[in-house]
Amino acid sequence: xxxxxxxxxxxxxxxxxxxxxxxxxxxxxxxxxxxxxxxxxxxxxxxxxxxxxxxxxxxxxxxxxxxxxxxxxxxxxxxxxxxxxxxxxxxxxxxxxxxxxxxxxxxxxxxxxxxxxxxxxxxxxxxxxxxxxxxxxxxxxxxxxxxxxxxxxxxxxxxxxxxxxxxxxxxxxxxxxxxxxxxxxxxxxxxxxxxxxxxxxxxxxxxxxxxxxxxxxxxxxxxxxxxxxxxxxxxxxxxxxxxxxxxxxxxxxxxxxxxxxxxxxxxxxxxxxxxxxxxxxxxxxxxxxxxxxxxxxxxxxxxxxxxxxxxxxxxxxxxxxxxxxxxxxxxxxxxxxxxxxxxxxxxxxxxxxxxxxxxxxxxxxxxxxxxxxxxxxxxxxxxxxxxxxxxxxxxxxxxxxxxxxxxxxxxxxxxxxxxxxxxxxxxxxxxxxxxxxxxxxxxxxxxxxxxxxxxxxxxxxxxxxxxxxxxxxxxxxxxxxxxxxxxxxxxxxxxxxxxxxxxxxxxxxxxxx
Ligand code: KIV
Ligand code: ZN
Numbered sequence: 333x334x335x336x337x338x339x340x341x342x343x344x345x346x347x348x349x350x351x352x353x354x355x356x357x358x359x360x361x362x363x364x365x366x367x368x369x370x371x372x373x374x375x376x377x378x379x380x381x382x383x384x385x386x387x388x389x390x391x392x393x394x395x396x397x398x399x400x401x402x403x404x405x406x407x408x409x410x411x412x413x414x415x416x417x418x419x420x421x422x423x424x425x426x427x428x429x430x431x432x433x434x435x436x437x438x439x440x441x442x443x444x445x446x447x448x449x450x451x452x453x454x455x456x457x458x459x460x461x462x463x464x465x466x467x468x469x470x471x472x473x474x475x476x477x478x479x480x481x482x483x484x485x486x487x488x489x490x491x492x493x494x495x496x497x498x499x500x501x502x503x504x505x506x507x508x509x510x511x512x513x514x515x516x517x518x519x520x521x522x523x524x525x526x527x528x529x530x531x532x533x534x535x536x537x538x539x540x541x542x543x544x545x546x547x548x549x550x551x552x553x554x555x556x557x558x559x560x561x562x563x564x565x566x567x568x569x570x571x572x573x574x575x576x577x578x579x580x581x582x583x584x585x586x587x588x589x590x591x592x593x594x595x596x597x598x599x600x601x602x603x604x605x606x607x608x609x610x611x612x613x614x615x616x617x618x619x620x621x622x623x624x625x626x627x628x629x630x631x632x633x634x635x636x637x638x639x640x641x642x643x644x645x646x647x648x649x650x651x652x653x654x655x656x657x658x659x660x661x662x663x664x665x666x667x668x669x670x671x672x673x674x675x676x677x678x679x680x681x682x683x684x685x686x687x688x689x690x691x692x693x694x695x696x697x698x699x700x701x702x703x704x705x706x707x708x709x710x711x712x713x714x715x716x717x718x719x720x721x722x723x724x725x726x727x728x729x730x731x732x733x734x735x736x737x738x739x740x741x742x743x744x745x746x747x748x749x750x751x752x753x754x755x756x757x758x759x760x761x762x763x764x765x766x767x768x769x770x771x772x773x774x775x776x777x778x779x780x781x782x783x784x785x786x787x788x789x790x791x792x793x794x795x796x797x798x799x800x801x802x803x804x805x806x807x808x809x810x811x812x813x814x815x816x817x818x819x820x821x822x823x824x825x826x827x828x829x830x831x832x833x834x835x836x837x838x839x840x841x842x843x844x845x
Contacts, residue, residue, distance in 0.1 A: 347565075603620075655706070783819070
């Protein structure tokens, strides 16, 4: 039986980035988009171009680098947003403008302060205007799951007449229940006279833990695009997780009448990359990508799996990118092997110079840590300082012994100028952060400090995330090293540099159109 194609629309770089603290730089977005492209994601929503100059540049950069996936920018239903999206997407091989307006009574009355007729007018004008920039326009009824059915039919029919090619029915607040939500999608498709002129899409939030179930139910009722994110990242409790949607459809191909083009072996590398860039760890028991997802702790399970894998495993770990032989490189590995392995993880080198810098860092790490795993390589790449303009880590000396106050001396440089300071603190990390603050007075508030061992064993690199907030802007910094104090200082400096380059940005779903 031939199956319908299910379009996978990834919004890690847009809705995922709306998770507090998950903001990404332009280069980080390009790196994630590169892995998504390798994975054969159909549509990548790269951002909300009007949010800030940085967001505009990030959408523009993703649109110029990525060739095989369609690149999309979000725009509220107004001319300025749409123009900005169109401009950012100018160089895309294939582009999409995704415009939206809220349609539920509560959103129309309290957020938009508009009458339903005005909302329809805005939607129609927005779709028509977006069609001037691209012939691929998606229209979303924000808060669709709490929208009156007849009104939704009316606005969707008008949006399709105006030129929308995809109609998205978001469960914005995660209120949907699988049977009901799926039925609504089916009823919309059966009731709206021109429904056959557009692809119906779903975008589910996970407030009740039902985002994937709602998405799959909608697929059974005719939706042919699912919007999702790596690791289920996204506003509040997140979005439907790409890996769960894709693997459910693949594993239960006996039930679903659709298939995706996703190259599933890139799922784990993408998950790790998103986690290391955002600093959002993946819970060990997370389906598909959690560290325990394929670990069979219980003796009875191990016994069964050893006798016959399928006794307890419904998927193969290798199919989603977990490799059995996770030791990949060592001290004697050459440049070609190093390059090939990183490319295998979806990394695209921008130049030979970049490859040389990374290879030199790899050699330093391999001297300290004899076994280099995929996770180490990803941390190495994440740890590269993106510009010479900001503060650079030079050295740290930390002393901590029983009965004495820990003390740290940190040396930094700014545009070639050296600076150093010594402070005491509650622990060596606290002392190091105080030393940095005494030099550069960021006025920022530390919102999160987390350390994660990248691999197993006490020689593992520690990956540190530092989240700082200043004037309503929240950013993450990452650092990795076999010495966690060094990793902490690098993460702090990374966060400070990011904060200094970031201005406040507009949130697409707050305020009016
Ligand atoms: O959740 C939502 O409604 C959205 C829209 C902008 C599609 O993210
Ligand atoms: Zn959303």
